Amino acid sequence: MSDSPPTPPRQDRWDRRMELPLTVASLVYLGGYAVRILARDLPDVWRDLCLALTFAAWALFVADYAVRLRLSGLGPLRFVRRHLLDTVVVLLPLLRPLRMVKLYDRVQRRQDRPRLTLYARVMTYAGLTALLLGFAGALTVYQAEHGAPGATVRTFGDSVWWTCATLATVGYGDVAPVTPLGRTVAVGLMACGLALLGAVTGSFSSWLIQSFRREDER
Structure with missing residues (x-):
C-alpha cells in the first residue's frame, strides 16, 4: 500500500x-x-x-x-x-506529448475497469511512449546536428534511423551525434530504451509464463 x-x-x-x-x-x-x-x-x-x-x-x-x-x-x-x-x-x-499515453489510459477504461489486460497495457504504453519520445528526440537531434562540423546526422531520415537504433539499444554506429546537445539526448534515449525494452520483455515473458501455467493446470 x-x-x-x-x-x-x-x-x-x-x-x-x-x-x-x-x-x-x-x-x-x-x-x-x-x-x-x-x-x-x-x-x-x-x-x-x-x-x-x-x-x-x-x-x-x-x-x-x-x-x-x-x-x-x-x-x-x-x-x-x-x-x-x-x-x-x-x-x-x-x-x-507523453501525456497522450495517460489520455489513452482514460479512454481504455470503462467504469474503472481497463479494457486491456495488464500485459497488453504495458506493451501498448511502452510502444506509444517509444513512438512519441523517439519522434521528439529525432527532431531535437536533427536540429542540433545537421549543420554541425563533422556531423553524420545530415537529414531528418538520418536522425530517425539513429533514434530507432538507439531506442532499440542496437547502436550500429554508422551515424552518431557530435554536439553536446545531441549526445545529451542520446544518453536520455539510451536510458529510456533500456527501460522500455525491459518493460516489454518482462511483460511478454510474464504473459507466456501465465499462459503455460494455465495450460498445465488444465
Missing part, C-alpha cells in the same frame, strides 16, 4: 478538467516545434506563428503546474519531490 498522501479533491478535479486541454496543447507544442525544424522554406510569418503557438503551449504547461502546486497545499520542495516527472516535463516540454 502506498504511503503517499491522497490527492486533494480540488487538485483532482483540476487534473480531470485540464486533461484534454493539456493533451491538445502537447500536440500543438510538438507540431509547432516539428514544423519550425522540418519546414525550413516556410514564410517567416508562418514560422513566427508556429513559434508563438509553441510558447503559448509552454505557458499553459507552466500555468497548470503553478495551479496544481497551489491546490496541493504542499510547499514547493515537497511538491517537486512528489511530482518530479511533472517538474522535468515543465523544464523539458518536448516530453509533454
Whole structure:
C-alpha cells in the first residue's frame, strides 16, 4: 500500500478538467516545434506563428503546474519531490506529448475497469511512449546536428534511423551525434530504451509464463 498522501479533491478535479486541454496543447507544442525544424522554406510569418503557438503551449504547461502546486497545499520542495516527472516535463516540454499515453489510459477504461489486460497495457504504453519520445528526440537531434562540423546526422531520415537504433539499444554506429546537445539526448534515449525494452520483455515473458501455467493446470 502506498504511503503517499491522497490527492486533494480540488487538485483532482483540476487534473480531470485540464486533461484534454493539456493533451491538445502537447500536440500543438510538438507540431509547432516539428514544423519550425522540418519546414525550413516556410514564410517567416508562418514560422513566427508556429513559434508563438509553441510558447503559448509552454505557458499553459507552466500555468497548470503553478495551479496544481497551489491546490496541493504542499510547499514547493515537497511538491517537486512528489511530482518530479511533472517538474522535468515543465523544464523539458518536448516530453509533454507523453501525456497522450495517460489520455489513452482514460479512454481504455470503462467504469474503472481497463479494457486491456495488464500485459497488453504495458506493451501498448511502452510502444506509444517509444513512438512519441523517439519522434521528439529525432527532431531535437536533427536540429542540433545537421549543420554541425563533422556531423553524420545530415537529414531528418538520418536522425530517425539513429533514434530507432538507439531506442532499440542496437547502436550500429554508422551515424552518431557530435554536439553536446545531441549526445545529451542520446544518453536520455539510451536510458529510456533500456527501460522500455525491459518493460516489454518482462511483460511478454510474464504473459507466456501465465499462459503455460494455465495450460498445465488444465
